[in-house]
Structures are given as C-alpha cells and as structure tokens.
Amino acid sequence: MADPEIKSYAPHHESQSAAVTEGRPAKAVLMIVAFAFLGIFLLLPLIVVFNEAFAKGLDAYTEALASPDTRSAIRLTLLVAAISVPLNIVFGISAAWAIAKFEFKGKAFLTTLIDLPFSVSPVISGLVYVLLFGAQGLFGAWLKAHGIVILFAVPGIVLATVFVTFPFVARELIPLMQEQGNGDEEAALSLGANGWQAFWYVTLPNVKWGLLYGVLLCNARAMGEFGAVSVVSGHIRGLTNTMPLHVEILYNEYNAAAAFAVASLLAGLALVTLVLKTLLEMRYGAELAATRGH
C-alpha cells in the first residue's frame, strides 16, 4: 500500500532545504493566524451554544427540552426529515443511474439543473411554494375548494425541505458512479442477472459508503433548514414549528436559555454529522467520490 513516492510528500518529512518550505517564524505566524481565525469564527460560536444552554443549570436545560412545544418541534423535525430524505435518496439514486450509466444528449445540462437549488436563496425556495399554493397562489383557489392544505402545514414544510436538500445525494453519487464505470454491471448482466439484481447486488454495494455520505449531509440540512421552512411554515406553535424555527421563537421571546437548549441539540446533530463524515472519509475515502467539499 505505502507508495514511497507519495510518502516523501507527506507533511512529516520536512527535512528539505529552507527554500521549499517556509522558515520557522513564517510558519509560526501562518499557523497562529489560521488557528486564531478558526478559533474565533468556528470554535467560539460552538462553545457559546453549549455554554448558554447550560447557563441556568441542568434543571433549566432539561425543563426547556421537556416542554410540550419543544417536544412537538423535535417530532416535526424528525418527521420532515423522515419524509424528505428518503424522497431525495430515491431521486439521487435514480438520477445517478441515468446520468452515470448512460450517454445521452443534454446530460451536462441536466446535471447543472440538479445543482440549481444550491444557488437559490433559501427564502426564495420557500417563496416559490407560497406563489403556487398560497391563498393568492396559482393553485390556491383550487386547493381551497378541495379542502387540501399544503401551505402553513406539514406538506409545505416537507416540500420546502425537499427543495433545499434536493442535490445532496445525487451530487455525491453521480461522480462516484461515473468513476466506477459500467464494467461490474455489464459482467453481472452477462452472467444472467436482471437489471434489478445488477443494481441491488452490484451497484448498491459499490456505492454504499458514498450513498451514506450523501444521506448524512442531506439529513443535516433537512433537520437544520431555516429560511425556506420559515417562509412556508406559518410558525404555529406545537403544529408547524420545526426545531430551528422553535429556536428563533424562543430567542425572540428573550428566553435565551431555552433557545440555546434546543440549539444545543441541533449543534449536537451537527457534531455527530461531522464525526461520521470524517470517519467515512478516513476509512472509505477511496470509495467516496473524488470531488470533495460541498
């Protein structure tokens, strides 16, 4: 495994002459600047969340989390993620199969369209559904006549969440499946497997870690989305408040301790996501798509 050529580039071999690496003082300055920047902008906010959450003691913390409004917010967040993440998994797999396994006209354009939600402001992602399903919306009158409620209810929250988390699974699977090529599936087919079997026993095991990686990021965003959900939710306490919206309401009521208590759960989710993501990158880096980063 250990390729000597790669090893010689590893950072711990720093016995080269001074001209190809920075001198000690320059190195120290760069490291201090980087750590100070990360400390101030990333670490401090994270510490503040937990510090404020427990500022009034453990009892206040558990009390805040046990309140009926908080519990219904947690339930709604879990419900919304439980609907929207699987939807985007099915889409992601389906789109990756079509795009990675076949050559067809307009493929690049389709790939660009899939990334579209990332370049739309979350607020606009919510607004588009208000324009469709709101009282003055395109389908507003029709929906009202048929007694169907989408906006300011769970279906609207799910739709907005699906919109903002739309690309996560697909953009992880497409490059990965393109890298892996069609050879394995072609072999399976030639050995008599049908399409479903080739997918289930060959493709899926090949991409499982990449899929998990995409699901992880998709889920983190689904549970944490604020702007899009805020526009379509209507902020009805106990009914259409997700956890991030509940954080906002508590904070605006000057109930900082309770707001940070709920926020600490979301921060915990973020930390768990980061740990799992890092573990996946460490253990299965080779089985994830080469294109890293958002």
Added chain:
Amino acid sequence: MTTAPAKAGWRFRQPSVIPGFGLTLGFSLAYLTLIILIPLSGLIWRSAALGWTDFWAIATDRRTINALQISFGTAFIAAAVNVVFGTIVAWVLVRYNFPGRRIVDAMVDLPFALPTAVAGIALTTLYAPNGWLGSLLAPLGIKVAYTPLGIVIALIFIGLPFVVRTVQPIMEEIDKEVEEVAATLGANRFQTIARVLLPGLAPAIVTGFALAFARGVGEYGSVIFIAGNLPYKSEIAPLLIVIRLEEYNYAAATAIAAIMLALSFMMLLVINLVQTWSRKRYG
C-alpha cells in the same frame, strides 16, 4: 466488417446493455420538474405578469436597492476576507503537520453542518455588547451586533468552508518539483509562493470566492439575528422578501426574488466560465 459507425443520424442516447434508462431518467425528470422547475417557473411567470412599470417601480424602490446593496456588498466583503484567511487555513492544513490536524480539518465543515439559526443566535450572543467578543470590542468603539459589520461576520462564518474546500484539493495536487525548480533558480520562498504557487491556485481561489459570495448573497438564517434589520441600513434582500410576504405584498416579494435569481444565475455563469477557463489553462 460493415458495422456502420453510429453517425447514422441523430441519436438521443448511445446504445448500452444496461437497462433502466427510461425508468430512471423519466422518474428523475418528473421529480425535477415537479419539485424544482415548476415552482421556479411559477416565480418567473408571476414576476413577468407584474408588467414592466410595476416591476421597475419595485426594483428601483430605495428600500429594495439598499437591501440588494447590503446583501451583495456584505457578501462581497465576507468572501474577500474568506479568500485571504481560507487560503491560509488550507495552506496550514495541507502543508503543516501538527497534532489534531484531522480534527481541525473536520471542523472547517462546521458551517455546512450547523443549522444557520443556531449559528445566528450564537454569533449574536458572542458579539452582543455584553458578549465575550462584543465586550472586548466595545471599548474600542467597534459595534458588531446589530450593524452591517455583524452581517459580514455571519457571512464569513457561512462562507469559510467554500473557499477552504475549493482551494485545499488543488493545493494537495501541487507538484513539489515546481517549488524545487523555483528555489534552484534562485527564487526565495516568498517569490516562489507569490510568483509560482499563487498563480496556479488563482482559479480555485476565484471559484471559492464566487461560491462563498453566491451563498452569502442568499443567506438568511444566520444573518437576521445579528443584523439588527434596520430598513435602508442593515436589512438584507432575503429578509425584505420575507417582510413583503408578511405584508401580503406578493408582487414586491416576487420581483425582489426574481432580481436576486437573475443576479445569482449570472454569477453561476461566471463560476462556470472561470472553471472552464481554468481547466483549459491549468488542466
């Protein structure tokens, strides 16, 4: 053999033994159309239905212009700050070995994982006049929370991973021989970095800047807590959309959203052009 090459006429897709093309492409297109394309075209249709005079009146309203200026201005400054510090962070992560490097590296993605509302209230608490950093800055006469500076701080937080994660992989690919050649030719370390390494990183840095900028322009959750949200002063465009919606002024909300979308797509186009250009030049 007389197997004619596939140039016999236009072909939507190349033949393949793999099944499921119709099913997966059909489902993907249907889902994409229902979730993304129809809602977005609804927005375009509604803003087109406004008519030019109404649209122009909303677009040139001073509050709209100020909100757009604040959104684009603060996002630009934050992205520029992130270019400088994000590149340094990427350099330290790629080139230096230190205990806990992997943890620091993982932490860079925190803004992707942390819900924006949580970041918003945490940053506000941190920079409020009685907060840990706010109380240090107050004696110097620097106010961060509830000012445009607060918006910049929130957008720096949001945009940092975009720059680091775009620049980092390119830095990892730099061939050390290039630096050695520069050094043997008599360049000192500073010259090597400024004249040899940075030009090669420039496309990645520009892409990182554009991604952080685009994200910052649309950002809502982390900004509204710290901004103070004073009309004309610290009110961002996404917030103005929300305010117009709450006033049931769908026309204004739609028009502002359409302007933001148009500007975002122009940026997306520029990003793509930069990427194509850099691939041609350095690929």
